[in-house]
Amino acid sequence: MQEVLVIGSLAYDSVKTPSGVAKRSLGGSANYFSVAASLFAKVRVVGVVGTDYSASDREILSSRGVDLTGMQTVSGETFHWEGTYEANLNEAVTLKTELNVFATFNPEIPEAYKNSSHVFLANIEPTLQLKVLSQIKNPRFVGMDTMNFWISSKKSDLLEVIKNVNIVFMNETEAKMLTGENNTIKAIKKIVTLGPKYVVVKRGEYGSTLYSVDDGFFNCPALPIENVVDPTGAGDSFAGGFFGYLVKNVSHVPAWSDLKQAVVAGTVMSSQTIQDFSLNALKQITAAEYDRLHGLLLKQISI
Amino acid sequence: MQEVLVIGSLAYDSVKTPSGVAKRSLGGSANYFSVAASLFAKVRVVGVVGTDYSASDREILSSRGVDLTGMQTVSGETFHWEGTYEANLNEAVTLKTELNVFATFNPEIPEAYKNSSHVFLANIEPTLQLKVLSQIKNPRFVGMDTMNFWISSKKSDLLEVIKNVNIVFMNETEAKMLTGENNTIKAIKKIVTLGPKYVVVKRGEYGSTLYSVDDGFFNCPALPIENVVDPTGAGDSFAGGFFGYLVKNVSHVPAWSDLKQAVVAGTVMSSQTIQDFSLNALKQITAAEYDRLHGLLLKQISI
16 A cells, blocks of 8 residues: 655635636645545645634545545634736746744644655745654655745755655746756756756646656646646646656656656646636546546657 | 758848857858758758858858759848847847848749749748749648747738748747737647648747647657757757758658657757857757757657
8 A cells, every 4th residue: 555645735825817816715735736646546644724724625635535634723824825927827926925823833743644655745844844754764755845935045954855855846946046057957957966866847838847867858748728727736736646646556666657657647637727726627637537638648749 | 852942041140148149140041941951851042142141151051962043142231130138048139130132132933943842931021931932833841930020010911921831830929929819829729720730839948839730739848958059040940950851751741740750850950059159059960969869859758
């Protein structure tokens, strides 16, 4: 039995995009990751919510068999993020971050989680990522995400996390910021000198690039989406599809060919997420629709 | 025997990029196209130069077996373009366009050119593109490029050209400008309603997207270039590799599988061009180096 543990945010987001506005709708990296990954595999969540977190929002995960033992509910309000996207939908501008119950969050890993085979450290404060990782006994494959805020404010802690994972997920801006390189290829090559064997750089509508020194580059395009409603959660849905694929299909240390398939799975999930606000599109995806989109995506690179 | 006719500019360019400056160095769409295509196939050029055009610059084409019968030399100065690229190397800003001998250019097609099997109408004034095309007897496959200037100033003439070609090459900004769409996928789908069966949208460092209604999308990544010196001519080199591949390898009306391979060939040539100013990198490429880069590119999308 394999399973993926995710530590990340469970949040209410207020988002404005050219398509409209969504106020205090369900969000957070752990929610996007879990819904995406649960299409394939067993997911265990570590996170915290306030007493305002609704039963129906909790139900979105529990109805998908996600293990919520590691989800704490504490007095106070749930983490709230407010952001906006310009006409260029590829990157968010953060307007407000209200940590609320997240400010004092001390992640305790349930005993039953400690044997998790796969771990995803979603974008949170790097020392929390490290604290979680140190409690897992012998994970086979560990990934992480981060954001500009931690790159500028907690770089040494962040580098310590990066050193201890197998794969880093970043967008182009973050990869350039972390490495001080202006060219994405140079940034990618520098990241793998920091510890991880693999890196995935996410490039919005242009897809993503997977790299390792031994294997070189794999480029996966995005699906051709005509109406991008809200890119929030695309990266976490990508990671969810990526880890979900590995947990379901790969019982050894993943090889290059496994990781390429995982990137394709992640791409399908992120392309689904961006077609509506919040988790509205993502939570609708069925196995049949996933298969259809997966076939469409492979066709885009078949030669 | 198959061959490709190109009508386009033979120019001296003054270019500034973050890597440096090149003043009055060889450029022009027909030069980039011809050098790229001549690695594979027989090329026929239609264009005009001034008396300042050097013998050694002419030799770059003639030494590659390019037929220069259609290249006129007239009294005056050669076309001069001056442009610059910001940190974002994906698009040029035109600072100056001195048409010079191009201002009164009236393209006359040598009799021997009129049976050309393939035609590429590089970026020039649309009525000149039409005039050339009307003189070719029964071309099997015709492509065209254009630029923002013609989209805004000569749109109805341009639409007439677009209606009469098999494939349109444009960058993302041009495709959006032509169609009035903000989303690249929507723009692509609109272009094929204007007449051409195929469209290739060039996306700089992100590669390119080929589309037809019947076949859907093919995405080709760029090669991973760490030092982009000067993107000038990338699009024309792409078209040169694309048509060179078809002329050499495909003796029927090209099918989807042929066009995908042509996109790969075009991508290799454009990735080569941008690694130095002017045609300095492009003209160095050997068949062996092409094969190496071609293998590298296919590996980037192999799954």
